[in-house]
Amino acid sequence: xxxDFNWAVGGEAGDGIDSTGKIFAQALSRSGRHVFTSxxxxxxxxxxxxAYKVRTSVDKVQSVVDRLDVLIALTPRTIEENLEELxxxxxxxxxxxxxxxxxxxxxxxxxxxDVPLKRLAEEAGGAIMRNVVALGAACEVAEFPIENLDSxxxxxxxxxGQKLVDNNKEAARAxxxxxxxxxxxxxxxxxxxxxxxxxxxxxxxxxxxxAIAAGCRFYSGYPITPxxxxxxxxxxxxxxxxxxxxxxEDELSAINMALGAARGGARAMTATSGPGxxxxxxxxxxxxxxxxxxxxxxxxRSGPSTGMPTKQEQGDLNHMLYGGHGEVPRFVLAPTxxxxxxxxxxxxxxxxxxxxxPVYLTADLSMAVTEQTFAPxxxxxxxxxxxxxxVVDDAxxxxxxxxxxxxxxxxxxxDGISPRAFPGTVDGAHMSTGLEHDEQGRRTEDxxxxxxxxxxxxxxxxxxxxxxxWSPREFGDADAENLVITWGSNEGALAEALDxxxxxxxxxxxxxxxxxxxRPDLSDAVAAAENVIVVECNETGQFxxxxxxxxxxxxxxxxxxxxxxxxxxxxxxxxGEALETGTEATQ
Amino acid sequence: MSSDVRFTDFKSDKQPTWCPGCGDFGTMNGMMKxxxxxxxxxxxxxxxxxxxxxxKIGTYMHSYALHGVHGRALPVGTGVKMARxxxxxxxxxxDGDGYSIGAGHFVHAVRRNVxxxxxxxxxxxxxxxxxxxxxxxxxxxxxxxxxxGPKQPPVNPHALALASGATFIAQSFSSDALRHQEIIxxxxxxxxxxxxxxxxxxxxxNDVDTYDYFRDSLVDLAEADHDxxxxxxxxxxxxxxxxxxxxxxxxxxxxVPYHEQHGVDENMSDIPDGAPENATDLVREFY
Numbered sequence: 001x002x003x004d005f006n007w008a009v010g011g012e013a014g015d016g017i018d019s020t021g022k023i024f025a026q027a028l029s030r031s032g033r034h035v036f037t038s039x040x041x042x043x044x045x046x047x048x049x050x051a052y053k054v055r056t057s058v059d060k061v062q063s064v065v066d067r068l069d070v071l072i073a074l075t076p077r078t079i080e081e082n083l084e085e086l087x088x089x090x091x092x093x094x095x096x097x098x099x100x101x102x103x104x105x106x107x108x109x110x111x112x113x114d115v116p117l118k119r120l121a122e123e124a125g126g127a128i129m130r131n132v133v134a135l136g137a138a139c140e141v142a143e144f145p146i147e148n149l150d151s152x153x154x155x156x157x158x159x160x161g162q163k164l165v166d167n168n169k170e171a172a173r174a175x176x177x178x179x180x181x182x183x184x185x186x187x188x189x190x191x192x193x194x195x196x197x198x199x200x201x202x203x204x205x206x207x208x209x210x211a212i213a214a215g216c217r218f219y220s221g222y223p224i225t226p227x228x229x230x231x232x233x234x235x236x237x238x239x240x241x242x243x244x245x246x247x248x249e250d251e252l253s254a255i256n257m258a259l260g261a262a263r264g265g266a267r268a269m270t271a272t273s274g275p276g277x278x279x280x281x282x283x284x285x286x287x288x289x290x291x292x293x294x295x296x297x298x299x300x301r302s303g304p305s306t307g308m309p310t311k312q313e314q315g316d317l318n319h320m321l322y323g324g325h326g327e328v329p330r331f332v333l334a335p336t337x338x339x340x341x342x343x344x345x346x347x348x349x350x351x352x353x354x355x356x357x358p359v360y361l362t363a364d365l366s367m368a369v370t371e372q373t374f375a376p377x378x379x380x381x382x383x384x385x386x387x388x389x390x391v392v393d394d395a396x397x398x399x400x401x402x403x404x405x406x407x408x409x410x411x412x413x414x415d416g417i418s419p420r421a422f423p424g425t426v427d428g429a430h431m432s433t434g435l436e437h438d439e440q441g442r443r444t445e446d447x448x449x450x451x452x453x454x455x456x457x458x459x460x461x462x463x464x465x466x467x468x469x470w471s472p473r474e475f476g477d478a479d480a481e482n483l484v485i486t487w488g489s490n491e492g493a494l495a496e497a498l499d500x501x502x503x504x505x506x507x508x509x510x511x512x513x514x515x516x517x518x519r520p521d522l523s524d525a526v527a528a529a530e531n532v533i534v535v536e537c538n539e540t541g542q543f544x545x546x547x548x549x550x551x552x553x554x555x556x557x558x559x560x561x562x563x564x565x566x567x568x569x570x571x572x573x574x575x576g577e578a579l580e581t582g583t584e585a586t587q
Numbered sequence: 588m589s590s591d592v593r594f595t596d597f598k599s600d601k602q603p604t605w606c607p608g609c610g611d612f613g614t615m616n617g618m619m620k621x622x623x624x625x626x627x628x629x630x631x632x633x634x635x636x637x638x639x640x641x642x643k644i645g646t647y648m649h650s651y652a653l654h655g656v657h658g659r660a661l662p663v664g665t666g667v668k669m670a671r672x673x674x675x676x677x678x679x680x681x682d683g684d685g686y687s688i689g690a691g692h693f694v695h696a697v698r699r700n701v702x703x704x705x706x707x708x709x710x711x712x713x714x715x716x717x718x719x720x721x722x723x724x725x726x727x728x729x730x731x732x733x734x735x736g737p738k739q740p741p742v743n744p745h746a747l748a749l750a751s752g753a754t755f756i757a758q759s760f761s762s763d764a765l766r767h768q769e770i771i772x773x774x775x776x777x778x779x780x781x782x783x784x785x786x787x788x789x790x791x792x793n794d795v796d797t798y799d800y801f802r803d804s805l806v807d808l809a810e811a812d813h814d815x816x817x818x819x820x821x822x823x824x825x826x827x828x829x830x831x832x833x834x835x836x837x838x839x840x841x842x843v844p845y846h847e848q849h850g851v852d853e854n855m856s857d858i859p860d861g862a863p864e865n866a867t868d869l870v871r872e873f874y
Binding site (some may be wrong): 029030057075155197198199200201205209212213214215217218220237239241242243244246248249250252253254257258259260261262263264265266267268283284286290307376379381382384385387388404406422423424425427428429430431432433434435442443 | 599600601614629630631632633635645646649650651652653654655658659662663665666667668669670671673674691693695796814827849850851853854855858859860861862863866868869870871873874
């Protein structure tokens with residue numbers, strides 16, 4: 001694997017950190033380099049610090065690591081926050097003329113590059129461009145051709161006029177030449193470029209794009225971190241494809257609007273995070289028992305209650321599996337990578353309609369805000385299939401009428417799947433209700449019909465188990481005695497941890513599970529392994545508990561619930577330690 | 588849409604379990620007649636019902652329908668109408684459903700001005716749970732949970748609607764069958780959110796707001812020289828706590844419904860069997 005390069009820009013909220021980081025990530029992506037980004041909203045000392053981090057390589061990168069090579073520090077705190085990741089030889093770019101940075105001390109062994117960011121920006125046309133001056137300086141330090149930055153600046157500012165673009169290019173060059181002239185040194189970095197074409201997107205955007213590709217036409221939501229980007233992405237774009245986005249007054253309304261649209265025959269979705277899922281749980285049972293296809297996207301963040309809204313956690317799994325009173329089937333899908341966010345969204349819509357039930361599509365904060373590069377054909381639209389399941393039209397409706405002539409949306413069938421009639425279908429008029437109902441959707445408390453309808457709804461799960469592919473994603477050494485299981489967004493860090501462990505001659509088989517319910521049977525894999533570890537971002541091991549339940553055997557666990565995602569090197573260390581100490585059944 | 592639709596086509600084969608004499612019978616009849624009169628039929632009509640005695644209406648009517656969660660009928664209706672502008676949407680519920688648990692949605696549904704009809708069967712009592720105060724109960728109305736009365740003023744739904752920017756506000760009485768039907772019909776025909784509060788007496792638990800009370804006290808705005816397009820006149824009627832009115836209180840003839848404001852006019856149930864044309868443009872945006 002080629003050397004990776006780790007870069008960050010940090011300062012206070014309001015310093016334009018996000019857009020600066022995004023421009024650099026875009027420049028790297030456009031130069032044919034792979035990129036994996038992350039955001040720090042750390043509050044270890046006090047509020048206000050924020051950073052955008054970029055890991056890049058000519059090879060695929062899919063995790064963050066505990067290392068920082070070049071840091072643009074707009075505040076002294078940015079340096080403090082990153083002391084553990086900075087190393088001997090790390091470069092810190094800062095503006096020594098900024099009042100707060102005048103007395104800043106560059107830690108021993110590190111290289112301070114003092115660039116008058118504000119002054120050079122003003123000379124180029126405005127102080128607001130000081131971060132772009134810093135980007136130019138970073139290009140010089142990293143020996144990264146500045147033309148790539150030009151291209152990203154054009155994308156970012158192109159619609160605001162050529163003059164602004166030109167000013168920014170000039171600002172970048174001012175930073176670049178300042179470093180070249182004042183610091184005549186080789187910083188050992190040499191960011192080569194390639195001819196590869198990449199697209200750069202985050203998990204929320206991939207979910208939004210997947211929804212449009214899948215034919216979603218209606219989205220209702222209420223803004224909430226970290227799911228808001230799904231809504232922001234869809235706003236305007238969904239309209240271009242004949243759909244509509246509504247900002248509801250709350251999550252109660254959002255899910256009910258989506259339910260209404262789905263009853264109208266549209267592919268509908270809502271997205272939210274934990275607190276919103278709590279509210280939506282009120283209507284969840286209605287969606288499920290009325291057998292309405294709906295995709296509910298839960299971009300998890302740290303809970304409970306308001307928790308840590310800008311922090312990572314995979315703590316909602318139990319809620320999605322069991323939330324709501326009574327018993328009714330639902331599916332839970334957990335894409336394991338940013339690209340899979342796209343494909344699993346498409347799949348979620350198909351599953352929802354084929355099996356006529358709510359599908360939780362769950363991502364998490366770290367995946368939602370991570371920008372990652374992919375070859376454009378990763379999202380080959382020709383591969384998208386839309387399966388609407390069992391829908392009747394004016395001609396076929398009569399095969400599904402009761403003896404009294406009423407349409408039967410809950411017809412008792414062998415596979416549990418009943419016909420659907422969209423409003424407007426002649427003779428298809430019917431009732432949908434949260435009350436227990438008969439085949440026609442009419443309220444009933446008849447004991448036999450109750451049992452038949454419960455069984456019918458559950459037969460859909462059995463049908464889905466038989467008909468669909470619920471396989472986990474597998475990598476590593478298939479014959480290894482060490483088995484590591486994970487779900488959701490930890491896959492990237494685990495994949496890279498695997499490389500590090502292999503270098504230490506530790507062989508591991510990895511199963512990354514994108515399906516929480518229904519889920520793959522892991523019994524054989526667990527039985528074949530000597531050591532089994534389940535890795536996840538929560539305290540109680542919610543997925544590990546499911547594995548134990550399924551295989552009737554104890555497994556080891558690595559849990560992280562400090563609000564920060566797994567890093568590849570950190571995870572490799574933890575797995576290594578767990579294996580050296582042997583397995584201790586975690587009670 | 589067939590021209591020979593009769594209002595009985597909107598009747599389901601389920602017999603209502605409302606108490607004999609319940610106002611909801613008359614309310615429902617007026618709704619069905621208004622739907623038939625305005626050229627709708629069960630297959631192009633979607634009724635959303637809330638929870639409570641009134642919420643059972645979805646079961647007794649024949650159409651596409653959803654009987655939902657308590658208080659959330661309006662958002663459901665909103666979703667149906669946005670996805671299917673070609674479908675007639677009518678939302679029905681009670682005073683508890685609309686002005687208590689669902690009050691937040693009421694305000695926003697009014698603001699959105701989606702082209703649908705909202706019928707609230709207001710009996711000023713919780714009937715299904717056997718007689719507790721509702722948000723429209725009188726201040727001194729004694730019930731099992733308010734032995735000395737709620738001691739708080741009732742919600743004025745018309746005022747709430749007007750303050751939220753309503754474009755159609757009306758009041759009817761379930762027992763005045765002709766006028767009730769007429770008023771609902773005007774709400775259906777209104778280009779936007781047609782809100783009708785219906786006095787629909789509970790004969791079992793409310794011995795104050797009775798048929799006799801409404802019959803004796805109702806002033807019909809149609810006979811009172813009231814101009815519903817006059818905002819100030821509407822405001823005066825709404826804030827007059829001494830009288831009970833029926834009729835169209837306010838109507839904004841300049842109303843621009845949501846689908847026109849936002850250009851939402853497609854039947855969203857109709858989608859291709861693969862990604863939409865030009866979907867690859869979305870990927871290109873990420874270069």
